[in-house]
Amino acid sequence: MPGLIDARHRKRLAWAGVVVVAIVLAILPFALAQVGTAWVRITNTAILYVFLALGLNIVVGFAGLLDLGYIAFYAVGAYVYALLASPHFNLHLPFWIILPIGAALACVFGVLLGTPTLKLRGDYLAIVTLGFGEIIRIFLNNLARPVNITNGPQGIAQIDPVRIGDINFATTQQVLGVAVTGPIKYYYLLLLLMIAVVAINVRLQDSRIGRAWEAVREDEVAARAMGINTRNIKLLAFAMGASFGGVAGGMFSAIQGFISPESFGLVESVMVLAMVVLGGMGNVWGVILGAILLSFVPEILRYTVEPAQKAIFGRLLLEPEVIRMLLFGFALVLMMLFRPAGIVPSSVRKRELESRRA
Amino acid sequence: MDTFLQQIINGLTLGSVYAIVALGYTMVYGIIQLINFAHGEVVMIGAMVAYSTIVALSGGTGLPPALVLASGVAAAIPVCMAVGYALERVAYRPLRHAPRLAPLITAIGLSIILQHLALIVWSRNPLPYPQIIATVTYQITATAGGATITNVQIAIIGGSLATMALLLFLVYRTKLGIAMRAVAQNQQVAGLMGIDINRVISLTFVIGAGLAAIAGVMVGSYYGIAHYQMGFILGLKAFSAAVLGGIGNLGGAMLGGLLLGIIEALGAGYVGDLTNLCNLSGWSTALAQRCAVDSNLTLFGSNYQDVFAFLVLIAVLVFRPSGLLGERVSDRA
Amino acid sequence: MTAAAPSPDVPATGGAHVLLAARGITKRFGGVQALSDVGFTINHGEIYGLIGPNGAGKTSLFNVLTGIYAPDGGEFVFDGNPLMNMKPNEVARRGIARTFQNIRLFGNLSALENVMIGRHVRTRAGVVGAIVRNAATRAEERAIHERAYELLEYVGVAAHANRFAKHLAYGDQRRLEIARALATEPKLLALDEPAAGMNATETASLKRLLAAIRGDGVTILLIEHDMKLVMSICDRVLVLDYGKKIAEGSAADVQKDPKVIAAYLGGEISLELPAR
Numbered sequence: 001m002p003g004l005i006d007a008r009h010r011k012r013l014a015w016a017g018v019v020v021v022a023i024v025l026a027i028l029p030f031a032l033a034q035v036g037t038a039w040v041r042i043t044n045t046a047i048l049y050v051f052l053a054l055g056l057n058i059v060v061g062f063a064g065l066l067d068l069g070y071i072a073f074y075a076v077g078a079y080v081y082a083l084l085a086s087p088h089f090n091l092h093l094p095f096w097i098i099l100p101i102g103a104a105l106a107c108v109f110g111v112l113l114g115t116p117t118l119k120l121r122g123d124y125l126a127i128v129t130l131g132f133g134e135i136i137r138i139f140l141n142n143l144a145r146p147v148n149i150t151n152g153p154q155g156i157a158q159i160d161p162v163r164i165g166d167i168n169f170a171t172t173q174q175v176l177g178v179a180v181t182g183p184i185k186y187y188y189l190l191l192l193l194m195i196a197v198v199a200i201n202v203r204l205q206d207s208r209i210g211r212a213w214e215a216v217r218e219d220e221v222a223a224r225a226m227g228i229n230t231r232n233i234k235l236l237a238f239a240m241g242a243s244f245g246g247v248a249g250g251m252f253s254a255i256q257g258f259i260s261p262e263s264f265g266l267v268e269s270v271m272v273l274a275m276v277v278l279g280g281m282g283n284v285w286g287v288i289l290g291a292i293l294l295s296f297v298p299e300i301l302r303y304t305v306e307p308a309q310k311a312i313f314g315r316l317l318l319e320p321e322v323i324r325m326l327l328f329g330f331a332l333v334l335m336m337l338f339r340p341a342g343i344v345p346s347s348v349r350k351r352e353l354e355s356r357r358a
Numbered sequence: 359m360d361t362f363l364q365q366i367i368n369g370l371t372l373g374s375v376y377a378i379v380a381l382g383y384t385m386v387y388g389i390i391q392l393i394n395f396a397h398g399e400v401v402m403i404g405a406m407v408a409y410s411t412i413v414a415l416s417g418g419t420g421l422p423p424a425l426v427l428a429s430g431v432a433a434a435i436p437v438c439m440a441v442g443y444a445l446e447r448v449a450y451r452p453l454r455h456a457p458r459l460a461p462l463i464t465a466i467g468l469s470i471i472l473q474h475l476a477l478i479v480w481s482r483n484p485l486p487y488p489q490i491i492a493t494v495t496y497q498i499t500a501t502a503g504g505a506t507i508t509n510v511q512i513a514i515i516g517g518s519l520a521t522m523a524l525l526l527f528l529v530y531r532t533k534l535g536i537a538m539r540a541v542a543q544n545q546q547v548a549g550l551m552g553i554d555i556n557r558v559i560s561l562t563f564v565i566g567a568g569l570a571a572i573a574g575v576m577v578g579s580y581y582g583i584a585h586y587q588m589g590f591i592l593g594l595k596a597f598s599a600a601v602l603g604g605i606g607n608l609g610g611a612m613l614g615g616l617l618l619g620i621i622e623a624l625g626a627g628y629v630g631d632l633t634n635l636c637n638l639s640g641w642s643t644a645l646a647q648r649c650a651v652d653s654n655l656t657l658f659g660s661n662y663q664d665v666f667a668f669l670v671l672i673a674v675l676v677f678r679p680s681g682l683l684g685e686r687v688s689d690r691a
Numbered sequence: 692m693t694a695a696a697p698s699p700d701v702p703a704t705g706g707a708h709v710l711l712a713a714r715g716i717t718k719r720f721g722g723v724q725a726l727s728d729v730g731f732t733i734n735h736g737e738i739y740g741l742i743g744p745n746g747a748g749k750t751s752l753f754n755v756l757t758g759i760y761a762p763d764g765g766e767f768v769f770d771g772n773p774l775m776n777m778k779p780n781e782v783a784r785r786g787i788a789r790t791f792q793n794i795r796l797f798g799n800l801s802a803l804e805n806v807m808i809g810r811h812v813r814t815r816a817g818v819v820g821a822i823v824r825n826a827a828t829r830a831e832e833r834a835i836h837e838r839a840y841e842l843l844e845y846v847g848v849a850a851h852a853n854r855f856a857k858h859l860a861y862g863d864q865r866r867l868e869i870a871r872a873l874a875t876e877p878k879l880l881a882l883d884e885p886a887a888g889m890n891a892t893e894t895a896s897l898k899r900l901l902a903a904i905r906g907d908g909v910t911i912l913l914i915e916h917d918m919k920l921v922m923s924i925c926d927r928v929l930v931l932d933y934g935k936k937i938a939e940g941s942a943a944d945v946q947k948d949p950k951v952i953a954a955y956l957g958g959e960i961s962l963e964l965p966a967r
Contacts, residue, residue: 066459068466116676122458123393124675127597131668134594142661200822207821207828208814208835211800215808218797225757225791227783227812227875236818266590270470277463318478325474332467336460337452 025191029184040183044255046295047190048248053275053291054201054284055244060273061282062210063237064217065118066126068269069133073242075140075264076109077102077249079150082259085160088151095162099250106246107239109136114238118231133269140261155260162189162254169254186255193251197244201284204240213237214282267325274328277335280342289344294331298324363498363505365627366620371511371580373619374518378573379596380603380611381525382566388606389542389562392450395465398593399472400441400567404434404574405584406480409487416490423490427579434571441472442567446560469590476586484585487578514576521572522612528565529608538562542606591664595622598671604684613682618667625666710735710910711756711879715765718748718755718934725751726934728765733879738901738911740925740942742918744954748934749914750792753883756912757789758782770878784812788877790868792884792914798857802848802867805856806839809874842870846900862893869900873909880904881912886920898924922946930954 032039052074059067080102084093117128144152161170161182169185204210212233215223224230253259271294279290302320309317335342379401386394408430415426449464494509529535540548541558549555577592578584595618603614631637636649674681711733718726726748733739741749754760756767758779767774769785777785788809797805814835820828843849846866851859856867865885872880885901886894894917901924905911915921921928922942930938930945932954938945945951 060459064459066462116672120675120679123462124601124679126462127393127395127594128668128672128675131594131598131671134591135665135668138662138665203824204818204821207832208811208816209818209821211804211808212811214800214804215797215811218799219795221759221779222791222795222797223808224779225759225783225789225795226809226871227780228808229778229780240818267470270466273463273466281459322474322477325470329467329470329474333449333464333471336456336464336467337449340456340460 029187030178033181033184037181037183040181040187042296042299044183044186044190046292047187047194048252048255049272049275049295050194050288050291051190051197051248051251052245052272053279053287054197055241055248056272057201057276057279057282057284057287058204058213058244059237059241060276061280061287062205062213062217063234064122064213064281065234065237066122067129067238067241068126068266068273069113069129069131069136070241070245070272071264071266071269072133072136073106073110073245074249074252074268075136075261076106076242077246078253078259078264079140079156079249080105080246081250081253082156082159083149085254086156087158088156092160095160095250095254099247102250103243103246106249107243110239110242111235114235118234118238130266130269133264133266137261137264140264150261153261155258155262157258159253159257159259161257162186170257190251193247198284198288205282205284209233209236217282270332271328274331278331278343280344283342283344286342286344290342294328298327301327360499360501360504361627362624365623367498367505367507367511369620369623370616371514371619372623373599373616374515375573375576375580375592375615376596376599376618377612377615378518378521378569378576379592380600380615381522381608382569383597383600384603384605384608384611385538385562385566387600388608389538389559390450390454391606392461393465393597394445394450394563394566395462395593396445396449396468396472397566397570398589398591398596399469399476400438400445400570400589401574401577401592401596402476402584402586402589403441403472404438404571405578405588406476406485406574406586407437408434408571408575409485409578409584410480412488412490416488426490427575431572431575434575435568438567438571438574439564442563442570443560445567446563450563451556451559473586473589480584480586482586484583487582487584489582510579514580517572517576521569525565525569526608534558534561594671595664595667598667598674601671601681602674604681607681607684610681610683617682618670621670622663622666626663629662708734710770711912712768713756713765714768716752716755716762716767717764718751718760718762724934726755726762726931729931729934729936730765731929731936731939733910733912734926736905736908736910737926738905738913738924740921740928741912741914741931742916742921742928743931743937746933747931747954749931750883751934752931753789753881753914756782757787757881780812783875783877786876786878787881788872788875788879789881790865790872790883790885792887794864794868796856796864796868796871799855801853802843802856802859802863803836803839803852805867806842806870806874807835809842809871810835810838812875839870839874842873843867845873845903846870847896862889862897865889865897866900869904873904877909879910879912881914883914884916885913886915886917894920 029040029043032043052070055073056067056070059065059070077099081095081098083089084091084098084101085095086092113129113132117125120128140150141153143150144154150156161168163169167173167185169189170182172179172181173185174180212223212228215226215228216230216233220230223233252263272291275291275294276287277290278294279286279288281287298320301323305318305323306316306320309315379397382397382400383394386392386397411433412426412430415421415429416423419426421429445465445468449468450461453461453464491509495506496508497504498507499505529538537548537553537558538561540551540553541555545555548558574584577588596615599614599618600611601614602618603610603612605611636645709732713732714730716726716729717724729748729752731739741752743749751760755762756774758777758781761776769787772785774782774785797808800808814831816828816831820831840849840852843852846869848859848863848867848870851863856864859867865888869880869882869885872882882901886897889897898920901911901913913921913925925942927940928938928942928945929936930948930951932950937950937954938948940948
């Protein structure tokens with residue numbers, strides 16, 4: 001009964017909620033570390049996926065442009081980081097210089113891909129971006145000859161971890177008598193970045209630019225007739241999405257310490273797309289939930305289904321990797337067929353339901 | 359000149375496979391203006407089913423090899439048709455009036471599902487196609503070591519020509535063909551004329567899937583392997599071929615397929631030499647010295663073969679979206 | 692087909708009272724001559740009707756005017772400046788807003804958001820502003836919100852401000868489209884069959900709305916099949932038939948024109964002459 005709770009009270013409740021979430025997020029890695037450091041790493045990966053999914057959400061969810069080669073921008077960011085901070089070229093630039101370079105280069109790639117293709121109808125854009133993703137991967141695989149740039153399929157190893165002042169994110173440190181491991185440090189760094197990305201997404205959506213994206217998504221002809229320069233606004237979505245991908249890629253490089261073209265296949269693009277679709281295209285909170293679910297569920301399956309199969313059948317019938325992919329496939333199909341708006345209703349939908357009740 | 363001729367022959371072989379797959383894309387597009395993303399997976403399923411049949415029958419049954427191969431095709435076609443039918447029913451029909459993004463996304467989901475079901479049924483590893491028919495190589499130029507053509511290549515080119523002829527007959531000379539063309543022109547009116555639109559659309563998917571089955575067997579026999587991910591790149595290339603020819607246009611798909619095959623083969627054959635930095639040795643002594651040690655300073659070798667199809671696709675979409683024989687595709691009001 | 696020479700009776704550039712002057716507008720689709728040598732002028736502050744039988748080229752003329760199609764010949768002069776080779780968004784920026792014959796709202800956005808999008812072209816905030824939300828951006832956003840709400844009230848859809856556009860009643864959707872167009876601050880509001888599908892009550896209230904819009908200084912170009920509405924509200928009327936101008940003048944004059952009567956009687960619908 002919302003009528004009984006006055007506005008002041010509600011605001012206080014909201015703040016209390018924020019504080020609780022903040023505390024939970026702050027102590028989460030230490031709690032997870034009790035279960036196993038692997039779970040801290042899994043959480044970090046999940047945050048990276050939230051990052052990626054929110055970037056793709058700008059392109060697919062807000063502007064309605066189906067980008068199936070999104071992972072290419074992730075790859076660009078990852079390789080920029082790897083090349084500028086590893087023994088490969090013997091360059092060791094600090095991460096706060098590399099991340100913007102990666103973002104900018106990914107953005108340039110986004111504009112290069114978008115300029116000729118954004119006037120095409122949506123399904124053509126989808127297939128061209130799919131091809132683009134493949135091209136980037138083929139180049140990464142082959143740019144080892146005649147000049148060794150990417151080191152080919154072997155990938156690049158010994159990538160520098162993030163360092164801020166004396167804090168090395170790859171090692172364990174004692175802080176006030178508590179052992180803080182590398183993954184835990186990365187967790188906080190990623191959490192900060194993620195909060196920034198979430199804030200940017202939320203603010204963009206509820207802005208003049210965000211509305212223009214949604215107008216393009218809903219009806220391009222009408223959007224143009226309302227004075228929106230649809231070409232520029234689509235390009236903007238593409239470029240912004242790409243730069244998010246670039247930053248996420250850089251972080252991925254730093255955390256993993258090793259990258260190879262294998263990490264940037266179509267499968268990854270589909271996975272990020274599945275996260276956006278599951279959460280509800282254009283719905284920031286839904287997309288975050290989608291990314292978290294699709295990052296954790298396969299891992300939980302890995303730890304449960306594998307032993308269960310061995311216990312029941314005596315051997316492994318379905319590899320967890322296969323189950324994971326089937327999960328993504330079914331998520332895409334079933335969501336589109338039965339809940340195209342995603343698992344959580346969007347804010348507009350909610351407002352509409354409220355105004356109807358009123 | 360012999361290299362050139364050889365690449366043309368290789369290109370025609372590959373191109374006729376692309377053409378058959380491209381027909382599947384173009385037929386579906388022509389009738390419901392939708393890109394059937396999962397079409398490549400149907401090709402893969404065809405290759406896999408035929409593989410299993412051939413392996414099962416060639417193990418000591420004493421059947422003549424040609425009959426074994428034919429059984430493989432005969433087994434692949436109905437399975438693929440069933441898959442094609444199911445795709446349309448499950449993924450596309452319920453979303454026929456949904457926003458454009460929706461069927462694309464379900465199609466991608468289905469691609470992933472089909473790939474991994476195939477992985478479960480067959481294997482994660484590439485499956486070697488049994489060489490049941492011995493490869494015979496025919497010399498087609500006078501000089502020894504010149505261009506050649508194999509019996510497999512002849513069979514693929516001949517088989518696709520026959521398949522295409524059959525399809526053209528079906529579309530232009532039968533009642534079903536008329537119905538298909540009518541639905542492609544105007545669904546509502548076709549419906550009013552008593553045509554069962556759903557049935558026609560289903561049949562279009564089924565026919566396209568039948569073609570895909572044939573293409574799957576051809577690809578498997580030509581490369582000698584089948585793999586659960588083989589459909590993805592193949593599908594993309596065939597789609598590029600359909601766009602090159604003008605999507606929605608049967609003749610365009612055939613032309614686009616053959617052209618793309620030839621472009622790829624020539625690209626693989628020549629781009630490596632053309633982009634070899636050693637060609638520039640005359641300009642730089644440092645380069646000349648380097649080339650004396652290693653004469654292969656190729657920028658883009660044949661390992662970039664897969665890139666050509668996409669470059670063709672992007673170039674066509676940018677400069678002539680209607681393709682060689684088709685109508686305009688970009689939407690402007 | 693008329694010769695491509697400009698019609699002598701139409702001034703090439705607008706005088707002080709002319710808002711839009713069209714000269715020799717020609718458009719072909721393949722072999723079909725959709726518009727041939729159409730010329731007319733619309734004065735500041737008038738409601739200018741555009742009528743003609745189905746397929747006469749009315750919507751084609753709209754699409755050429757608003758930049759969706761490029762004309763094969765002829766030119767528009769709008770508010771003293773030529774309006775050539777402009778994209779639809781540039782035309783909107785110059786001050787021509789339109790509605791669509793088959794309503795084109797942003798269906799999955801709220802009614803309010805639809806109108807807010809109309810403010811896009813008259814506001815400035817970019818990505819940086821959106822992210823940092825500085826004072827200027829916040830003020831602009833507030834103004835957009837307020838103006839959009841005012842416009843919803845103006846057309847009478849404010850009660851449904853938070854509902855999805857696609858869930859509004861048909862008549863409300865038509866009105867919402869007008870509000871969205873007005874949000875772009877047009878000098879010329881081009882309406883493509885706004886009364887289509889409306890009942891008599893809805894049409895009557897639409898007529899009051901159009902009069903109010905004109906009263907606020909916006910010139911209106913109106914395509915309409917409802918002759919009663921056209922004849923009772925339009926100051927002047929242009930009649931097209933087979934892509935050619937067959938009459939232009941006051942409503943009373945036009946409906947007496949034998950060519951107009953012939954076009955309609957020979958066409959698909961008959962002209963309902965309103966009892967004055």
